[in-house]
Amino acid sequence: MKFSASVLIAATCVTSAYGEFFLTENFNDEGWTSRWTESSTWKPKGEMGAWKHTAGEWFGDADDKGIQTSEDARFYGLSAKLDKPFTSSSDKPLVIQYSVKHEQNLDCGGAYIKLLPEGDKFDAAGFGGDTPYAVMFGPDICGTSNKKTHVILNDHVKDENLLVKKEVSTETDDLTHLYTLIIKPDNTFQVLIDNKSVREGPLDEHFDFLAEKTIKDPDAKKPEDWVDNAKMLDPEDTKPDDFDDQPEEIADPDAKKPDDWDDEDDGDWEPPMIDNPDFSGEWKQKKIDNPDYKGKWEHPMIDNPDYSFNEEMYKVCKNGCTHVGFEIWQVKTGTLFDDIIVTDSLEEAEEYAQKTFFAKKDGEKKMYDEHMEKKKAEDEEAMGDMEDGGGDDDYMGGMGDMGGMGDMGDFDMDGMMGDEF
Ligand SMILES: *[C@@H]1O[C@H](CO)[C@@H](O)[C@H](O)[C@H]1NC(C)=O
Numbered sequence: 533m534k535f536s537a538s539v540l541i542a543a544t545c546v547t548s549a550y551g552e553f554f555l556t557e558n559f560n561d562e563g564w565t566s567r568w569t570e571s572s573t574w575k576p577k578g579e580m581g582a583w584k585h586t587a588g589e590w591f592g593d594a595d596d597k598g599i600q601t602s603e604d605a606r607f608y609g610l611s612a613k614l615d616k617p618f619t620s621s622s623d624k625p626l627v628i629q630y631s632v633k634h635e636q637n638l639d640c641g642g643a644y645i646k647l648l649p650e651g652d653k654f655d656a657a658g659f660g661g662d663t664p665y666a667v668m669f670g671p672d673i674c675g676t677s678n679k680k681t682h683v684i685l686n687d688h689v690k691d692e693n694l695l696v697k698k699e700v701s702t703e704t705d706d707l708t709h710l711y712t713l714i715i716k717p718d719n720t721f722q723v724l725i726d727n728k729s730v731r732e733g734p735l736d737e738h739f740d741f742l743a744e745k746t747i748k749d750p751d752a753k754k755p756e757d758w759v760d761n762a763k764m765l766d767p768e769d770t771k772p773d774d775f776d777d778q779p780e781e782i783a784d785p786d787a788k789k790p791d792d793w794d795d796e797d798d799g800d801w802e803p804p805m806i807d808n809p810d811f812s813g814e815w816k817q818k819k820i821d822n823p824d825y826k827g828k829w830e831h832p833m834i835d836n837p838d839y840s841f842n843e844e845m846y847k848v849c850k851n852g853c854t855h856v857g858f859e860i861w862q863v864k865t866g867t868l869f870d871d872i873i874v875t876d877s878l879e880e881a882e883e884y885a886q887k888t889f890f891a892k893k894d895g896e897k898k899m900y901d902e903h904m905e906k907k908k909a910e911d912e913e914a915m916g917d918m919e920d921g922g923g924d925d926d927y928m929g930g931m932g933d934m935g936g937m938g939d940m941g942d943f944d945m946d947g948m949m950g951d952e953f
């Protein structure tokens with residue numbers, strides 16, 4: 533029996549009016565390392581980065597810590613067992629919620645969380661990118677074009693992981709944001725960022741859970757004599773007999789032999805040539821509407837015999853989810869995670885958000901603004917020094933810290949991502 537803060541909170545929450553939670557983690561006590569296991573055999577030690585237990589550079593409460601990635605260009609693996617397994621049920625949703633703060637102006641790295649189904653078979657030491665998962669959810673940023681909130685759900689029928697079809701936006705600033713995924717037994721889902729819906733709808737519309745409802749009729753073929761051309765040459769239109777009689781150029785009828793022209797010295801005078809206004813170029817037969825044209829042939833659709841609705845798409849944890857974890861790669865580190873909750877009640881998650889994210893948010897923003905004001909003043913001072921005779925190079929060095937190396941970073945990263953994945 534552990535007498536950690538999280539267990540005490542657990543005891544109060546179990547009696548909550550709303551529902552049950554399966555894990556809450558606020559990382560505020562030193563004991564978090566006993567609840568979480570770092571992946572140790574997933575990658576060679578030198579490729580794994582260390583987690584820092586800290587409130588970060590700006591925060592709403594100095595004593596309220598989270599865990600932060602702390603070494604550039606490393607893998608991070610960390611997992612924890614749920615207090616009890618979550619099994620998808622027909623009357624309650626699955627809610628996963630956690631907060632993410634990219635203090636580093638993240639240029640490339642994952643910041644998503646995974647819900648894992650393996651029970652006693654789960655290998656915490658080896659937990660990594662290949663470990664089966666039920667849900668993958670949260671930010672993933674690389675370069676300027678790839679900035680999204682992943683939503684990937686396991687389809688237990690096909691045993692495939694399905695990526696949300698339309699990209700979900702993500703937050704990219706330096707402040708804490710709260711990510712919430714809700715999967716409901718009515719086969720709909722919702723993604724909230726800071727309690728605002730950024731995507732919601734039926735699971736079958738947003739993920740490829742089901743076969744297409746209709747397919748092209750395999751027995752239908754375009755008739756051989758189908759007329760594809762909307763226009764045809766006009767058979768009535770024939771080339772006039774005298775069409776080719778006109779030359780392309782004629783002697784300029786307005787040109788006059790100059791008065792001082794001397795036939796003997798200058799040779800015979802010839803008028804300059806001009807374009808013939810009566811020349812009509814190449815003859816082209818007129819086009820008319822084709823009376824046989826019936827429009828573009830459309831392949832007739834029929835009901836797909838392989839289509840059937842699946843009432844249990846929402847059952848991403850059909851056989852029980854037992855762990856949560858992070859397995860991410862980050863180029864520039866400094867992402868801080870906090871306030872994780874896995875519950876079967878949206879109200880529970882909201883109440884938890886009130887006590888955590890929403891309670892700290894304004895204080896953090898205030899501290900961040902002050903931090904940035906101070907930084908700006910320092911940068912301006914540095915710039916003043918430069919104008920007073922400081923070297924260009926020093927100043928450019930300063931710019932680098934402010935994110936000026938983004939482009940180079942992107943280039944490197946794409947290459948590295950390509951190798952790894
Ligand atoms: C979150 O949104 C819901 C629904 O829009 C609202 O009822 C609730 O009060 C919001 N919670 C917070 C903390 O803003």
Ligand SMILES: [Ca+2]
Pocket residue numbers: 558559560596597598870871
């Ligand atoms: Ca915390």
